[in-house]
Structure formats: C-alpha cells, structure tokens
Amino acid sequence: MKAGIVALVLGYVLSQFYRAFLAVLSPALQADLGIGPSVLADASALWFLAFALAQLPVGWALDRIGPRRTASVLLALGGAGGAAVFAMAGGPGAILVAMALIGLGCAPVLMASYYIFARSFSPAVFGTLAGAVIGFGSLGNIAGSAPLAWAAEAWGWRATVAGVGGLTLVVAVAIAGLVRDPPALPPGPKGRLMDLLAMPALWPILIMMVVCYAPAAALRGLWAGPYAADVFGADADGIGRVTLVMGLAMIAGNFAYGPMERVLGSRKWLVMGGNLLVLACLVALWAWPARSLWLSTALLAGVGFFGASFPMVIAHGRAFLPAALTGRGVTLLNLFGIAATGMVQMATGRVYGALAGEDPARPFAAIFGLCAVFLALGLVVYARSRDRTD
16 A cells, blocks of 8 residues: 555656646747747646546546556556657647646546545545645656756756656556555445535535635746746746745645644634635735745745645545545545636636736736636635534
C-alpha cells in the first residue's frame, strides 16, 4: 500500500508539473511557434477541461474497476502520449491537442490516492493525507518553475518535455505494478451520481470547489510568467524565480491546512478564513499591479499559500459521502474545481486579448479583479454551508 501511494504521489508530481509548465515555456513557445498568451490560455484551459470532463468516468472506474488500472492506463496513454505530441509540435494546433491529452492522462492520479485514503484509512486523517499528497505533489509545481527554465535553456524545450514524457511512462508502469486496490465493498445498493446531486448539504461545498482553486492555478500555471515579463521586464530566469516563490508557497499552504484543521476544529471556517486572505491578496494585486516586482511576488505567494484549501474543501465534502459513492463523490468535487479553473483560464485569456495595449499592467489588473470577484461570490454561497469534521 505504501509503495503504491508513493507511485501515485509521483504521478501527481507530474500532474502538477504539466498544469504549471506553460508559464515558464511561454517565451520559447512564442519565439519558436509564434504562440502568444491568448493561445497559451486556451492550451492551459484545455488541460483543465479535459481533466474535468474525465472526472465522472474516472469516478465510475474507481468504484467499479479500481484505482490501479484506472490511473496507470490513462497516465501512460494520455500523459506520456500527450508529452510526446507536445515535444514534436509544429504549431499551435499540436500544442492544444497535446495539452488536452495530458489533462486526460493526469485526471485519475490524485483521485486514485484520495479513493484509497477514503476506503482504507481513518476518516479523521483524510484532510491531512489529502493535503500531504498535494504538498508533496507540488514538487512538480517547483520543477515547472526555475528548474524547467534552466533545463529548457540547457537542452531546449523539446528535449526537456520529451524527457518528462519518458518519466511519465515509467511512473505509469510503477503505478500498475505497485498500487493495491482496496477490498471490494460488500454486496448492496451501489447508488447513483444523482443521489449526490440531490444532497442539499453538498451544493455550497461544490460552489466552493468552483472558486477555491481557480485563482491560484490560473495565476501560477499561466499568468505569472507573462505578468512578470510584460509588466516588470523579467527574463526567463526572473520568471522562474517568481513562479518558484509562488510554487513554494503553495506547497507550504498544503501542509499547513491539515494541522490548522485540528487546531481550529472546523473545516468550514478554516476554508473561509484562508480564502478571505486570498481575496485580500487579489484585491491588492488589482489595485497595485505595477508597484514593484517584489510586492507582486509576495502577493502571488500569498494567493498560493492561502489558496491551498483545495484538499480541505474535498475533505469537507467527503464527510457527507456514502461509502458506495466514494469514487464518484470525490471526482464530482474535483470536477467542479478543475472545470471552473479551465473556464477561468479561457475567460482570462479573452480579457487579456481585449485589453492588451500600451499599458502592459492593464490586462493583468483586470485578470486579478476578475479572480477577486469570482472568489468573493463563491465565499458568499459557502458561508451558508454546514460544517462537518470526522
């Protein structure tokens, strides 16, 4: 079981890398393939949308087939295959196809580990374990910052992405060989997805899933690089440093939320407090988008740290799930979070395209403002949720 969890965590490291690496490769992709920020926004959004659309069939597969085969097959075909397409891309179309394939391949990895935690471990430690997986997995976020910039400069972006694709295939094989599926549930009613959607207590949590991850993911995975370059004139190394700081903050936040739950004894109010601080950072970025690179980096780090509530929101929702619907329940929660992130990426890409001009800070201020309003609306709904801990 432990070796299998390690293999799944390595798969999630790759998932975090793939959702974040475009921000660092943006200068090279623009120079070699003529791909600008708007196309990159669509490519990043396709990763999230493909990931999201796969969640419901992945949930069914986790409940009926098990996490071992579900995660290993999709990661090998979609993840490694998509990376190969990306490395050989000759234009924007291939990049779009590659990102969709990679999103599909990464879709089951985190949920497979969450499914095992929900079925095989004490409910009281689910939030801590869920946060730890994202914390360790966020090393991929770090790898997709300054280390990626150095590797792309040393070996070229094509060779670097091809190498990561080969590593993805190795990890998929490790998952197939090491993961052990939880014991089958005893015979009885299996339940339906509609049973989950009919639960009033789940809906405010689903809305919080919509808004809690999108700001940090959109800024770290896409806009941090162009923002640092366009507004502050940062080069590839400078972009790498900014994204590295934000990535480290996201890792620290994922490890902090679990212990804070035990201190506060509440999931709802921990999530509310953390996301109110995210909102404050977004409003500050909106108000002062060009004050200084150091201030903007610190505020982006604040978004990353306090915005690491994703596993805690899933833990809040998981506390309401019946055992027979564990796989479909956690993937439903994930669907709402990831799909919203993809749509926010597309929306911010359109905002950038509409406002880009003489003032380089103007489109980014609008992006920060859009994220702030989006999060504020979700918090209003989530404030009406029922608190529940294990």
